[in-house]
Amino acid sequence: MAKQLGYHQIHEIFTRFRELDPEPKGELDHVNVYTLVVAVALSAQATDAGVNKATKELFKVADTPQKMLDLGEEGLIEHIKTIGLFRQKAKNVIKLSRILVEEYDGEVPSSRAALQSLPGVGRKTANVVLNMWFKQPAQAVDTHIFRVGNRTGIAVGKNVDAVERAIEDNIPAEFQQHAHHWLILHGRYTCKARKPVCTNCIIRDLCPFEEKTL
Structure with a gap:
């Protein structure tokens, strides 16, 4: 578990996420x-x-x-x-x-x-x-977000409730609406559980994870 990052570091991380994918979407198909x-x-x-x-x-x-x-x-x-x-x-x-x-x-x-x-x-x-659907800045913490939050220091917590609170407390308001999608997608495709793809990571210079695969 990394140390909780500060405001400026987190702001820079989510600025990069937003530049890469301004409107992240969930991957579950639905019609209503x-x-x-x-x-x-x-x-x-x-x-x-x-x-x-x-x-x-x-x-x-x-x-x-x-x-x-x-x-x-x-x-x-x-x-x-x-x-x-x-x-x-x-x-x-x-x-x-x-x-x-x-x-x-x-x-x-x-x-x-x-x-x-x-x-x-x-x-x-x-x-x-x-x-x-209702466009509320609610944070759904799954295994990807729990891992990424603790590994990167973006949202540190010992359980999903603590990580949810850490997201709400530490991620700037302007990023709250899309925060959980950015974190899920980052965990699913880059910051993977067993072999994170650190060479392709856009925040690797800000990430304190000691076991980077470079």
């Missing part, structure tokens, strides 16, 4: 806010590519809570059985769809508390939806 919730819920312990492959046909037939209920749990399973934990995820998707229909008139709520009350939707999923 409901399908975003479903895609993120399905992505737990699965790859975005694997989820996208499964939902490509699913979202053609079930892109609203009512259509998902009409499809039913067994019908949903047929679409997502290539994804890990598919049976439990199918149960959760059907349950959350029923709650959205019965309690929210089929609309996805825009509050974190309401989102987290849905089956299979934890804080990380809620934050992704708040950030990507």
Whole structure:
């Protein structure tokens, strides 16, 4: 775990991220806010590519809570059985769809508390939806962000909640909206877990990571 970087270093890091990719996007395919919730819920312990492959046909037939209920749990399973934990995820998707229909008139709520009350939707999923759809500067900390935050000193913390707070406390406000996407993409393609690609890293001169692969 690196030492927490200072304001000026973090500002320079995110200035470079922004210059490289001004409008970073999440990699989970979706057609509306409901399908975003479903895609993120399905992505737990699965790859975005694997989820996208499964939902490509699913979202053609079930892109609203009512259509998902009409499809039913067994019908949903047929679409997502290539994804890990598919049976439990199918149960959760059907349950959350029923709650959205019965309690929210089929609309996805825009509050974190309401989102987290849905089956299979934890804080990380809620934050992704708040950030990507409702344009709130919510920080969804996954394994990539946890690793990058601690390895680089951008957001240091012993658990995901601490890293989330560190992002909110240490990253300048102008970068908050896109911060988690920049960090995820950096962790996914450059600052990898086993073999970080330090030779291609745009912030390597600012990064305190001692085991750089140069």
